Amino acid sequence: MQKIPMTARGAELLREELNELKTVTRPKIIADIAEAREHGDLKENAEYHAAREQQGFCEGRIQEIEAKLSNAQIIDVTKMPNNGKVIFGTTVTILNVDTDEEVRYRIVGDDEADIKNNLISVNSPIARGLVGKQLDDSVNIETPNGAVEYEIIEVEYL
Template structure:
């Protein structure tokens, strides 16, 4: 069985969502279905069909999250000694050598990635180019805009 890397924070976010789905959403949907049933004929009962669709989506998401958590390899970088190497979960500051633009990314699992918050998937081209490298290394990364050279200015395990 394949294990998927996930940060401790990412796993916690999934657990919170799972709890919300099971303890709040699921009972609400069951209540909606019960109320819609009371309206009689189910064939033309839009409320009933909408509630059943919601139930299907909710149960699918619960199974999805449970599956992800059961296959998660939770990595807490704060418990790893920082040797300056870029690893999963590390926060990396890179400088674009063409533009001198500095960017900081945290390398996370697929489910946690959110480019707006500078959380990049471990499977993204930038992360793949950085993993295994060290502070002060120059890396060449193939981006949609072409090849870009970056210097790794800082690696943090936070």
């Protein structure tokens, strides 16, 4: 099994979700199943079937998170010297050479990616184009509208 790159923050968020599932969600579902059983005939008991389905989703997510955390390779860039190189976990500000528009992205694992918060997956085309490059490098990134040239104007190890 290959290691899954993850920021320290991403691992912490998964641990919080796992704790919530085990200490709040799972006991609530068990109580819902017990209550639904008291309503009698299980064949026609919608509450029972809904609770059992919820239980399946909950247990599946618990297993998924535990597997991810056990295979996580936590990368904390704050503990590394900033040599201007774009790597997993860095925050990169790029300048669109044609439009002068600046965009700031943090390169994170697939689970943490959230484009609305400028968190991009290490596997996204933009991140793949940036990783390994240096501050002040120019990069061409394929977009749906064709190649766009960007200049890396800031690399932060936050």
